[in-house]
Amino acid sequence: MELKIYKDKQEVAERFSAYFSELVKGKTEVHVALSGGSTPKIVFDVLASDYGDNIDWNKIHFYWGDERCVPPTDDQSNYKMTVDHLFSKIPVPERNIHRILGEADPIGEAMRYANLLEINLDRIEGVPQFDLVILGMGDDGHTASIFPHEIELWNTQDHCVVATHPDSGQKRVSINGKVINTAKEVAFxxxxxxxxxxxxxxxEKTEGFEAYPASLVNPRSGKVVWFIDAAATAKLD
Structure with missing residues (x-):
């Protein structure tokens, strides 16, 4: 695990964008799972403004680690946020954008998206392998849309699962832990x-840390990088 600590959210976005640019350089095809949230929003802005003309977007295929079950025009949609902050500003082909259909029946959509991943990605022991999975972490320790109260979803047989937000009850479609940990690289x-x-x-693996889904991120490749700001590390020893 690599821990990269920066002063604030803006510097995290700038350093991650530089990392992303290097990661895709020289590759003929790259499959990336995106994250929603406030930090990716700034990352997408930086990628578009600083690297929009420097990255060959034709070779990058975009997916999502999770999506809220709302229409693509809804402000809660991870897809809409990505369109607003990245896709509308870069020359990415429509065929390279593989969104989770938040407006569809969640159970059926989880099955469809799992099937899409199996078709589009290489598989390791039957599990689809992304080149990069980008993750956030919630204040409750959740990642993708695997929440502490449904931590059993992490190891399901199905590559995509239907999760329920613990407070709002909103349904979400999410990749599971096996897909996350099969990725070539994971970036928090x-x-x-x-x-x-x-x-x-x-x-620091303090007592009870295993209850947080983010603690289960341990890709078999060994490549996991935390891009983190000073405020989020304030309690580290």
């Missing part, structure tokens, strides 16, 4: 003081 984007308690628990 974690910022803000609200994350500090769970960051400490997970990175």
């Amino acid at each position: 984007l974690v910022t803000g003081a609200g994350k500090a308690e769970k960051v400490k628990a997970i990175l």
